Amino acid sequence: MGLGNPGPEYEASRHNVGFRVVEALAGRVGMALDHCRYRSFFMRGSLHGVQVLLVKPLTFMNDSGFAVSRWQQALCLEPGRIIVVHDDLDLSTSQLRIKVGGGHGGHRGVRSVLEAMGSADFLRVKVGIGRPREGQDTVKHVLGPFEEREGDAIQVVVERAADAVEALLQESLEAAMNRYNVRGSRQDLIA
Numbered sequence: 001m002g003l004g005n006p007g008p009e010y011e012a013s014r015h016n017v018g019f020r021v022v023e024a025l026a027g028r029v030g031m032a033l034d035h036c037r038y039r040s041f042f043m044r045g046s047l048h049g050v051q052v053l054l055v056k057p058l059t060f061m062n063d064s065g066f067a068v069s070r071w072q073q074a075l076c077l078e079p080g081r082i083i084v085v086h087d088d089l090d091l092s093t094s095q096l097r098i099k100v101g102g103g104h105g106g107h108r109g110v111r112s113v114l115e116a117m118g119s120a121d122f123l124r125v126k127v128g129i130g131r132p133r134e135g136q137d138t139v140k141h142v143l144g145p146f147e148e149r150e151g152d153a154i155q156v157v158v159e160r161a162a163d164a165v166e167a168l169l170q171e172s173l174e175a176a177m178n179r180y181n182v183r184g185s186r187q188d189l190i191a
Contacts, residue, residue: 065116
Protein backbone atom coordinates (compact mmCIF):
# COMPACT_ATOMS: atom_id res chain seq x y z
CA MET A 1 0.00 0.00 0.00
CA GLY A 2 1.56 3.25 -1.11
CA LEU A 3 0.24 6.46 0.41
CA GLY A 4 -0.24 9.63 -1.61
CA ASN A 5 -2.77 12.07 -3.04
CA PRO A 6 -4.69 11.40 -6.26
CA GLY A 7 -4.69 13.77 -9.20
CA PRO A 8 -2.16 15.23 -11.60
CA GLU A 9 -1.49 18.31 -9.44
CA TYR A 10 0.03 16.05 -6.74
CA GLU A 11 1.74 13.51 -8.97
CA ALA A 12 5.25 14.91 -8.54
CA SER A 13 4.83 15.98 -4.90
CA ARG A 14 6.99 14.79 -2.04
CA HIS A 15 3.88 13.41 -0.34
CA ASN A 16 3.36 10.99 -3.26
CA VAL A 17 6.61 9.09 -2.89
CA GLY A 18 4.62 6.10 -1.56
CA PHE A 19 2.70 6.00 -4.85
CA ARG A 20 5.99 6.09 -6.77
CA VAL A 21 7.32 3.06 -4.88
CA VAL A 22 4.16 1.04 -5.56
CA GLU A 23 4.32 2.03 -9.23
CA ALA A 24 7.96 0.89 -9.35
CA LEU A 25 6.91 -2.48 -7.91
CA ALA A 26 4.08 -2.77 -10.44
CA GLY A 27 6.62 -2.08 -13.19
CA ARG A 28 8.79 -4.90 -11.91
CA VAL A 29 5.83 -7.27 -12.22
CA GLY A 30 5.11 -5.84 -15.68
CA MET A 31 1.60 -4.74 -14.85
CA ALA A 32 -0.28 -1.51 -14.21
CA LEU A 33 -2.44 -0.46 -11.29
CA ASP A 34 -5.50 -0.24 -13.50
CA HIS A 35 -8.22 -2.00 -11.50
CA CYS A 36 -10.40 -0.03 -9.11
CA ARG A 37 -12.03 -1.19 -5.86
CA TYR A 38 -12.50 0.22 -2.36
CA ARG A 39 -11.67 3.72 -3.61
CA SER A 40 -8.22 2.61 -4.74
CA PHE A 41 -6.29 1.52 -7.80
CA PHE A 42 -4.83 -1.95 -7.42
CA MET A 43 -3.21 -4.88 -9.16
CA ARG A 44 -2.46 -8.45 -8.18
CA GLY A 45 0.78 -10.10 -9.16
CA SER A 46 3.68 -12.20 -8.02
CA LEU A 47 7.04 -10.96 -6.75
CA HIS A 48 9.60 -13.73 -6.30
CA GLY A 49 6.83 -16.31 -6.07
CA VAL A 50 4.91 -14.35 -3.42
CA GLN A 51 1.38 -13.26 -4.34
CA VAL A 52 1.03 -9.53 -3.71
CA LEU A 53 -1.66 -6.91 -3.94
CA LEU A 54 -0.34 -3.45 -4.79
CA VAL A 55 -2.66 -0.58 -3.86
CA LYS A 56 -2.83 3.20 -4.34
CA PRO A 57 -5.76 4.81 -2.47
CA LEU A 58 -7.84 7.27 -4.47
CA THR A 59 -8.77 9.11 -1.29
CA PHE A 60 -6.63 11.99 -0.19
CA MET A 61 -3.77 11.25 2.19
CA ASN A 62 -5.79 12.13 5.29
CA ASP A 63 -8.32 9.37 4.50
CA SER A 64 -5.88 6.64 3.39
CA GLY A 65 -7.11 4.34 6.15
CA PHE A 66 -10.40 3.77 4.34
CA ALA A 67 -8.79 1.76 1.51
CA VAL A 68 -6.29 0.02 3.78
CA SER A 69 -8.97 -1.19 6.21
CA ARG A 70 -11.35 -2.24 3.40
CA TRP A 71 -8.65 -4.39 1.80
CA GLN A 72 -7.64 -5.76 5.20
CA GLN A 73 -11.22 -6.79 5.94
CA ALA A 74 -11.92 -8.17 2.47
CA LEU A 75 -8.80 -10.37 2.51
CA CYS A 76 -8.89 -11.15 6.26
CA LEU A 77 -5.30 -9.93 6.62
CA GLU A 78 -3.46 -9.71 9.90
CA PRO A 79 -1.90 -6.22 10.27
CA GLY A 80 1.59 -7.74 10.08
CA ARG A 81 0.88 -8.84 6.49
CA ILE A 82 0.33 -5.24 5.35
CA ILE A 83 3.21 -3.05 4.19
CA VAL A 84 2.49 0.69 4.06
CA VAL A 85 4.97 2.84 2.12
CA HIS A 86 4.94 6.55 2.97
CA ASP A 87 6.99 9.73 3.05
CA ASP A 88 8.86 10.88 6.16
CA LEU A 89 9.99 14.45 6.90
CA ASP A 90 12.54 13.30 9.48
CA LEU A 91 14.61 11.39 6.92
CA SER A 92 16.74 12.99 4.20
CA THR A 93 15.78 12.33 0.59
CA SER A 94 18.30 9.50 0.38
CA GLN A 95 17.24 7.59 3.50
CA LEU A 96 14.83 4.73 4.21
CA ARG A 97 13.56 3.16 7.40
CA ILE A 98 11.67 -0.08 7.84
CA LYS A 99 9.56 -0.16 10.97
CA VAL A 100 6.72 -2.08 12.54
CA GLY A 101 4.32 -0.55 15.03
CA GLY A 102 4.56 2.81 16.74
CA GLY A 103 2.66 6.05 16.39
CA HIS A 104 1.92 8.24 13.42
CA GLY A 105 4.65 10.83 14.11
CA GLY A 106 2.39 13.63 12.85
CA HIS A 107 1.80 11.94 9.46
CA ARG A 108 -1.91 12.28 8.77
CA GLY A 109 -2.01 9.39 6.29
CA VAL A 110 -0.43 7.03 8.80
CA ARG A 111 -2.78 8.35 11.50
CA SER A 112 -5.73 7.54 9.23
CA VAL A 113 -4.43 4.00 8.70
CA LEU A 114 -3.88 3.51 12.45
CA GLU A 115 -7.39 4.72 13.26
CA ALA A 116 -9.11 2.73 10.50
CA MET A 117 -7.30 -0.52 11.24
CA GLY A 118 -7.36 -0.13 15.01
CA SER A 119 -3.81 -1.47 15.09
CA ALA A 120 -0.26 -0.18 14.70
CA ASP A 121 1.15 -3.63 13.95
CA PHE A 122 1.56 -3.14 10.19
CA LEU A 123 4.94 -2.89 8.47
CA ARG A 124 6.14 0.49 7.22
CA VAL A 125 8.68 1.50 4.67
CA LYS A 126 9.38 5.16 5.38
CA VAL A 127 10.93 7.12 2.50
CA GLY A 128 12.77 10.32 3.34
CA ILE A 129 11.59 13.57 1.81
CA GLY A 130 13.69 15.91 3.96
CA ARG A 131 12.65 18.78 6.17
CA PRO A 132 11.62 22.15 4.74
CA ARG A 133 14.21 24.91 4.74
CA GLU A 134 14.03 27.35 7.61
CA GLY A 135 11.03 29.62 7.13
CA GLN A 136 9.44 27.36 4.49
CA ASP A 137 5.88 26.21 5.14
CA THR A 138 5.74 22.47 5.91
CA VAL A 139 2.50 21.89 3.95
CA LYS A 140 3.93 23.61 0.86
CA HIS A 141 7.12 21.56 1.23
CA VAL A 142 5.25 18.26 1.48
CA LEU A 143 2.82 19.04 -1.34
CA GLY A 144 5.51 20.57 -3.53
CA PRO A 145 7.81 18.78 -5.96
CA PHE A 146 11.34 17.67 -5.24
CA GLU A 147 14.00 20.18 -6.19
CA GLU A 148 15.92 19.51 -9.39
CA ARG A 149 19.09 18.72 -7.42
CA GLU A 150 17.18 16.00 -5.55
CA GLY A 151 15.87 14.29 -8.71
CA ASP A 152 18.51 11.58 -9.03
CA ALA A 153 18.60 10.91 -5.28
CA ILE A 154 14.84 10.45 -5.03
CA GLN A 155 14.74 8.07 -7.98
CA VAL A 156 17.47 5.99 -6.32
CA VAL A 157 15.62 5.95 -2.97
CA VAL A 158 12.33 5.00 -4.68
CA GLU A 159 14.07 1.98 -6.25
CA ARG A 160 15.72 1.12 -2.89
CA ALA A 161 12.33 1.35 -1.18
CA ALA A 162 10.90 -1.05 -3.77
CA ASP A 163 13.88 -3.33 -3.04
CA ALA A 164 13.09 -3.05 0.68
CA VAL A 165 9.49 -4.15 0.08
CA GLU A 166 10.78 -7.13 -1.89
CA ALA A 167 13.20 -7.94 0.95
CA LEU A 168 10.29 -7.91 3.41
CA LEU A 169 8.53 -10.45 1.20
CA GLN A 170 11.57 -12.74 0.94
CA GLU A 171 13.43 -12.35 4.23
CA SER A 172 12.77 -11.82 7.90
CA LEU A 173 11.85 -8.38 9.19
CA GLU A 174 15.17 -8.23 11.06
CA ALA A 175 17.21 -9.04 7.96
CA ALA A 176 15.41 -6.38 5.92
CA MET A 177 15.81 -3.81 8.71
CA ASN A 178 19.52 -4.60 9.04
CA ARG A 179 20.01 -4.04 5.33
CA TYR A 180 17.94 -0.87 4.87
CA ASN A 181 17.98 0.92 8.24
CA VAL A 182 21.61 1.98 7.96
CA ARG A 183 22.67 5.43 9.18
CA GLY A 184 25.70 7.23 7.85
CA SER A 185 26.25 4.79 5.02
CA ARG A 186 27.33 5.71 1.55
CA GLN A 187 23.76 5.05 0.44
CA ASP A 188 22.53 7.80 2.78
CA LEU A 189 24.85 10.35 1.18
CA ILE A 190 23.61 10.20 -2.40
CA ALA A 191 21.96 13.66 -2.42
